[in-house]
Amino acid sequence: xxxxxxxxxxxxxxxxxxxxxxxxxxxxxxxxxxxxxxxxxxxxxxxxxxxxxxxxxxxxxxxxxxxxxxxxxxxxxxxxxxxxxxxxxxxxxxxxxxxxxxxxxxxxxxxxxxxxxxxxxxxxxxxxxxxxxxxxxxxxxxxxxxxxxxxxxxxxxxxxxxxxxxxxxxxxxxxxxxxxxxxxxxxxxxxxxxxxxxxxxxxxxxxxxxxxxxxxxxxxxxxxxxxxxxxxxxxxxxxxxxxxxxxxxxxxxxxxxxxxxxxxxxxxxxxxxxxxxxxxxxxxxxxxxxxxxxxxxxxxxxxxxxxxxxxxxxxxxxxxxxxxxxxxxxxxxxxxxxxxxxxxxxxxxxxxxxxxxxxxxxxxxxxxxxxxxxxxxxxxxxxxxxxxxxxxxxxxxxxxxxxxxxxxxxxxxxxxxxxxxxxxxxxxxxxxxx
Numbered sequence: 040x041x042x043x044x045x046x047x048x049x050x051x052x053x054x055x056x057x058x059x060x061x062x063x064x065x066x067x068x069x070x071x072x073x074x075x076x077x078x079x080x081x082x083x084x085x086x087x088x089x090x091x092x093x094x095x096x097x098x099x100x101x102x103x104x105x106x107x108x109x110x111x112x113x114x115x116x117x118x119x120x121x122x123x124x125x126x127x128x129x130x131x132x133x134x135x136x137x138x139x140x141x142x143x144x145x146x147x148x149x150x151x152x153x154x155x156x157x158x159x160x161x162x163x164x165x166x167x168x169x170x171x172x173x174x175x176x177x178x179x180x181x182x183x184x185x186x187x188x189x190x191x192x193x194x195x196x197x198x199x200x201x202x203x204x205x206x207x208x209x210x211x212x213x214x215x216x217x218x219x220x221x222x223x224x225x226x227x228x229x230x231x232x233x234x235x236x237x238x239x240x241x242x243x244x245x246x247x248x249x250x251x252x253x254x255x256x257x258x259x260x261x262x263x264x265x266x267x268x269x270x271x272x273x274x275x276x277x278x279x280x281x282x283x284x285x286x287x288x289x290x291x292x293x294x295x296x297x298x299x300x301x302x303x304x305x306x307x308x309x310x311x312x313x314x315x316x317x318x319x320x321x322x323x324x325x326x327x328x329x330x331x332x333x334x335x336x337x338x339x340x341x342x343x344x345x346x347x348x349x350x351x352x353x354x355x356x357x358x359x360x361x362x363x364x365x366x367x368x369x370x371x372x373x374x375x376x377x378x379x380x381x382x383x384x385x386x387x388x389x390x391x392x393x394x395x396x397x398x399x400x401x402x403x404x405x406x407x408x409x410x411x412x413x414x415x416x417x418x419x420x421x422x423x424x425x426x427x428x429x430x431x432x433x434x435x436x437x438x439x440x441x442x443x444x445x446x447x448x449x450x451x452x453x454x455x456x457x458x459x460x461x462x463x464x465x466x467x468x469x470x471x472x473x
Contacts, residue, residue: 042115042116042257043112043115043116045115045275046108046111046112046115046234046275047108047111047112049111049234049275049276049277050104050107050108050111050232050233050234050277052277053107053232053234053277053278053279054104054232059232059277059279062279063100063230063232063279066100066230066279066281067096067100067230070095070096070099070100070228070230071092071093071096073228074090074092074095074096074099074207075092077090077092077095077207077209077226078090078091078092078095078207080209081207081209084209084210084365084436085210085365085367085434085435085436086367086432086434087367087370087432087434088367089365089367089368090206090207095206095207098203098206099203099227099228099229099230100229100230102199102202102203102229103199103229103230103231103232103282104230104231104232106195106196106198106199106229106231106282107195107231107232107233107234108232109195110191110192110194110195110231110233111232111233111234111235113191113194113195114188114191114233114234114235114236115234115236115275116257116259117187117191117258117259117260118236118257118258118259118260118261119184119187119188119191119235119236119258119260120184120236120237120238120258120273121181121184121185121235121236121237121238122181122237122238123177123237123238124237124276125177126154126177126180126181126184126185127235127278129150129154129177129180130147130150130151130154130185130188131150131280133150133153133154134146134147134149134150137149137150137153143340145283146336147188147189147192148189148193148311148332148333148335148336149333149336151185151186151188151189151329151332152329152330152332152333153329154178154180154185155180155182155185155186155318155325155326155328155329155332156326156329156330157178157180158178158179158180158182158325158329159182159322159325159326159329161175161178161179162179162322163322165179182315182318182325182328182329183260183315183316183318183319183325183328184260186311186314186315186318186328186332187260187312187315187316188235189311189332190308190309190311190312190315191308191312192233192280192282192308193304193305193307193308193311194305194308194309194312195231195282195308196229196282196284196301196304196308197301197302197303197304197305197306197307197308198301198305199227199229199282199284199301200227200284200297200300200301200304201297201298201301201302201305202301203227203229203297204225204227204284204286204296204297204300204301205225205293205294205296205297206227207225207226207227208223208224208225208293209223209224210222210223210364210365210436211223211224211287212438212439213289215289215352218352218355219355219356219438219439219440220289220352220353220354220355220438221289221353221354221355221362221364221438222287222288222289222290222352222353222354223287223288223292223293223296224286224287225284225285225286225287225288225293225296225297226283226284226285226286227283227284227285228281228282228283228284229281229282229283230279230280230281231279231280231281231282232277232278232279233277233278233279233280234275234276234277234278235275235276235277235278236273236274236275237273237274237275237276238272238273238274239272239273239274260316261319284300284304286300286343288347288353289347289350289352289353289354290346290347290350290351290352290353291350291353292353292379292380300343303339303342303343304339306339307335307336307339310335311331311332311335314328314331314332314335315328315332353380354379354380354438355438356382356393356437356438356439356440357382358392359382359384359392360382360383360384360385360390360391360392360412360413361382361383361391361393361394361397361437361438361439362380362381362382362383362437362438363377363378363379363380363381363382363383363412363435363436363437363438364379364436364437364438365379365435365436366378366379366434366435367432367434367435370432370433370434370435371424371426371427371431371432371433371434372433372434372435373434374424375410375422375423375424376420376422377410377412377422377435378414378415380414380415381412381413381414381415382412382413383397383410383411383412383435383437384411384412384413384419385410385411386400386401386404386408386409386410386411387400387403387404387408387409388409393439393440394437394439394440397437401433404427404428405427405428406425406426406427406428407423407424407425407427408423408424408427409421409422409423409424410422410423410424
């Protein structure tokens with residue numbers, strides 16, 4: 040049997056067998072509770088649900104499983120193999136500990152960097168020290184392998200963010216240059232089963248072990264720690280991880296932000312995968328890679344923040360009308376053809392210069408209403424709707440010129456624009472945790 044069959048079978052075991060299926064159910068329940076809070080906030084802001092909690096959860100689970108299968112295949116064919124399970128366990132543990140200091144440090148880039156530095160220090164002490172450090176051999180990490188693993192996880196996460204990162208976005212507002220601007224807060228998580236290869240010293244201890252029957256080009260990544268092709272037995276062990284993405288944007292649409300963030304994360308993963316291969320050349324190279332991994336991650340985050348700060352606000356009401364930030368699906372506004380980014384100019388021939396004008400216009404609506412809008416492309420349109428009544432909500436959230444204290448929309452009172460980005464971390468945080 041070939042690598043692909045064994046890898047996919049291991050991923051399937053993580054979905055269909057005990058105790059992994061319990062883990063998947065627990066993760067699905069956690070995601071569902073998070074999504075319930077998200078859709079509740081959406082309803083508070085816009086008056087009705089934009090997504091259902093079930094829909095959001097299913098997409099996270101299904102896409103997470105597909106991503107896990109693809110990621111596992113990439114790991115297997117690259118030849119990313121670990122000598123034992125301790126390295127992976129330490130990776131998760133250090134990530135969780137780092138999260139206690141700052142949530143974004145849960146990203147594996149930081150924990151892998153720390154483990155790699157510890158490995159370099161351990162090797163130096165083992166080589167030049169006078170003490171027996173055998174009991175601390177678990178600190179001897181294959182830097183190239185662990186960094187390659189982190190790189191592949193980022194590549195997979197980048198793809199997930201591009202495909203699914205825009206869902207469940209919540210409209211938010213802040214102040215910039217004494218003007219209220221609208222934007223979106225994005226937060227998504229995916230439960231992902233990953234099959235990781237291990238060298239098995241006792242072949243009878245695992246049912247998932249197999250004799251290596253591999254193509255000539257395998258492994259693509261060759262470690263200096265052990266000769267994989269000469270190893271008698273390799274085992275595939277499934278792990279469950281949670282890939283996460285959190286960001287906020289005031290300069291892009293929610294889909295544009297997800298795509299741009301996903302490209303950055305994907306790019307970081309590819310660069311790290313190349314950089315990780317330097318670690319095979321010696322201790323100095325391992326130390327450099329250990330420093331570069333979190334450093335490049337920070338550069339990526341800072342660059343994202345910089346462009347968000349310097350970018351032009353996407354959603355800003357002007358002197359001639361109110362900007363549409365979000366439109367509820369299947370609402371009267373949606374049926375009329377109004378979309379996010381349109382500018383509402385008139386309602387029943389009454390000019391709309393601020394939110395109070397809109398409130399007054401809606402009070403006088405009977406069954407029929409007509410609107411004048413300017414689309415995102417600058418085209419002027421007249422739209423009408425003949426099933427309106429005072430009990431029906433239009434289904435639009437506008438970017439106001441003032442936010443009242445009683446408003447239920449998400450706002451950041453007395454905060455500067457940069458503070459908002461700092462708090463919400465427009466770092467496109469890829470917080471992976473177990």
